[in-house]
Amino acid sequence: MSSVLLLSCPDQPGIVAATAQSIADNGGNIVHAEQYVKADDGETGSVFFQRVVFDLADSVTNASFQTAFAPTAEELDMTVDLRDSAVPIPTAIMASKQPHCLYDLLIRWRSGELPMDLRVVVSNHPDHEGICTHMGIPYVHLPVTRETKPEQERQVLATLDEHGVELIVMARYMQILSDDFVSHHPMRIINIHHSFLPAFIGANPYRQAHERGVKLIGATAHYATADLDEGPIIAQDTAHVSHRETVAQLTSRGRDLETVVLARAVAAHLEHRVAVHGHRTIVYN
Known part of the structure; x- marks a missing residue:
């Protein structure tokens, strides 16, 4: 099953590593990743954005992955949107x-x-x-x-x-x-x-x-x-x-x-x- 994760959070060290590790820990395999950092504009600070496409093991659902990913998202103050790309x-x-x-x-x-x-x-x-x-x-x-x-x-x-x-x-x-x-x-x-x-x-x-x-x-x-x-x-x-x-x-x-x-x-x-x-x-x- 191919999933798409859209995330954003305050820019800080370790975001990419933490996201990749969480996906790997849940049997996922990243097939595409793209990121962007919006520079500090004096109002919101630097913001990190990432889109990650990954395959999950058959035994892992999007719901179970999102539950497992929640501690990482909370720690990094992330906004997360997870979708199953096979569901239009x-x-x-x-x-x-x-x-x-x-x-x-x-x-x-x-x-x-x-x-x-x-x-x-x-x-x-x-x-x-x-x-x-x-x-x-x-x-x-x-x-x-x-x-x-x-x-x-x-x-x-x-x-x-x-x-x-x-x-x-x-x-x-x-x-x-x-x-x-x-x-x-x-x-x-x-x-x-x-x-x-x-x-x-x-x-x-x-x-x-x-x-x-x-x-x-x-x-x-x-x-x-x-x-x-x-x-x-x-x-x-x-x-x-x-x-x-x-x-x-x-x-x-x-x-x-x-x-x-x-x-x-x-x-x-x-x-x-x-x-x-x-x-x-x-x-x-």
Whole structure:
């Protein structure tokens, strides 16, 4: 059984040795390890981060290993997240009318590129029910207006609970989530948007960008927080553009970036390669 251990703690001597020794003492064999030390910024001190992939003996479960590792974690003041890499994360996708991110995720999931346990697609529009039904994914249509938004969010949360969802992917779900909604799934909601923010807010951002003659467009995927578009960033990418490109061409290139960046961020989360520290992330290769 292959396990992934994400840990962080105050930087100090002996962390790597203590972790490796604990894994060995429990019959584990390390197959990959990567680490990073965030320098002292005057507020939090130096912080050590590590991702360790290791195989456990058949007789050792993740639960028993975590119990055995607890004294080491306590001694070094560690935050620990342990996952069985063979168990995919139960996931929901939320979408509105725009299909590009949803369809891309469905294809990557269906082809085995994204190791997620896709449980349900939730949308405030009925547009994508056909493709989801074709792929055997439950499709829940929950329309929303400004007046019905609180009730609709309660219905969405109930749907997610019903399907045992742990990760939510906002595939161009064009609704602002309430603080209460986000608090039910902290650092487990991934959002995607164009990277013009905080410039070009509102409708038609690519038209606004075209009018300003931008030379660079991009996309950002991040965890949703109470400040929806300001959560810890997981993945970004950019493309150079010129004065020759029309609004439609800019929009098309932006959609391409959004699909790739969102898939990259979702893969990083599913593969347990993301550690959150304050307002930023450490994303392992």
